[in-house]
Amino acid sequence: MNKDKQKGFPITAWSAVNSLGTNTKEIIKNLRNGSSRLFDPPEGTPFQAVCGRVDTELPALSLDLQGYDSRNNRFVQQAISEIEPSLRAALDRWGPKRVGICVGSSTSAMDELETAYTDQIQGRKVPSGSALFARGSAEGLVHILRELSGFLGPTAVISNACASSGKAFASAKRWLDADLVDAVLVGGADSLCQTTLRGFRALGLLSDQPSRPFSQDRSGINLGEGSALLLMERTGEGPRLLGVGESTDAHHMTTPDPEGKGASAAMQAAVRESGLSMIDIDYINAHGTGTRANDIVEANAIRACVGPRAQPLVASTKGYVGHTLGTAGATEAIFVLESLVGGWVPESVGAAPLDPDIHIDVPLKLWQGEIKFALSNSFAFGGSNISLAFGAPE
């Protein structure tokens, strides 16, 4: 363990909206209680599915931002409102041009574009392309984030499919390392849409039952939605991002490399950049989608990385909220931060009975004890891998 390297960048505030709740307190209470909240899919889904849908009507955007109003941007508005005092404090502390925005999104508000397409072919009036993109694309997401936060530093939307918001931490860390900014609003937002629901079904990856990562009875993914936002600063109090590890499988567009070389490379790089060894890692929040292929490859990669002496707890939290795609990395980063601060690891819901071919320590009930260092994994289409290493508050 290299103590000089372990300073990292503190995460000083965070908030989330997802199927577990519309504020972080409610979400974490449900997570800690082992209570998943999964629902029917959105209207118009032509098959049985289970979704981590946000089952609450959120307030519309204000009149001056009405042109950007969408389900996705309402998630963002809700998440920002919870951490507004911290964002204002960061603005005062660092100045607006020294605070940036770096978020991940895979589909943003694709549901808006789907509706516009349907309206067009059914002969209804459709707004202009620029009006549609304001509501339905990452362009609108950027605008909303900037307007609601007041941050005037660099702004980026990372779109590496399901690794998007995990990768946003890597980019944000590079900005801080390069002294381009002093604070970054990191996170992600994605909303459910027919494109992803039907697409994952076409790939044979969507389960029509609650997802059960690492279980011998697992049958696939549930999709989810929401937003997760975190304030990472140069200095401050809180759990810390210590290192990031990125890699590419170079194997297949949708199937992970069966040897898990890309996943291993990402985890090892994150640990190395943190000045840690794998034996220091107490907890890994796995990508853990609940598909046959992902879970076995990831478990084997973790086993190979940690070696025979270490036995970190490995949980998947996708059984609680579904796979929130572009916002999964940030959502699960928040779950990890809560574990580091509170000293607990959630039950890996749905995992029992464990797959006998999976040789990692999966908690089948709430675990309580000190967590000093943790990893959070996200893997994606295109073979994109990211692992984030976090440390408990100093």
Added chain:
Amino acid sequence: MSPVFVKGFGLWSLGFCDVMAWLTQNRDSTVLKPEARLLKGALKRRSSNVTRMAVEAYSQAANDAGCSPNTAHSVWATAHGEHETALRLFETMHEGEGKVSPTNFHNSVHNSPSGYASISAKNTAPSTTLTGGSELVAAALIEASCMARSFNNDTILVFADEALKPPFDLPGSEQPLAVALCLGSESNGSHAKISGIRRDSAPLQPVEGFGHLHISAILPLVEQILKKRSGRVSLEFGENEEVWGVDVDIENS
């Protein structure tokens, strides 16, 4: 932020097979599809047009810089992603049982060009894909510069967007464009040094042939470097008084 060095270029657009053809406006009506030789067999057949455009520009930039597409880090930027693929998905959702093609679905992610290029080149280096609006060019240049510096490795930055179709079309969105720059952390053999990315410049005028297509905001930087002119260049269109810009230094490259 430390400077980086521009080591090579790539470009493909309808009628323009490379960056010099575009710079000299030597339009060739036979240039209708990108060659994308890096993609072979089934990968080429399955890939979308925007992926082939992006991969063509990627390969050209690697070749121009003398860097290997098998080991370079990469950053891919697209405002509208796999637009035609998304439209095909929307179409098929309204046909029969509304099932979609699995290939079209996995092709629809914004990082599809990165996936195809990495599989073809067996390149396991980190790769980031960015999207967004008017600030996309600046954000991508920042990401690629940070990557080149932090990994001390050649980083290929690719911009690609295809023509947009109704109802999603925008003014000036009729022409597809892919542009690539290879960035390195060392000066040897580079075209230019770039530094000082900050928001203090006047907005760009639309680039001829590309209207307000967000990614075409990279073209004035490409033109300035190839015409060997030092000075500050804007990276953004729009109505804001101050937009992102960057310093180009030819003499010290």
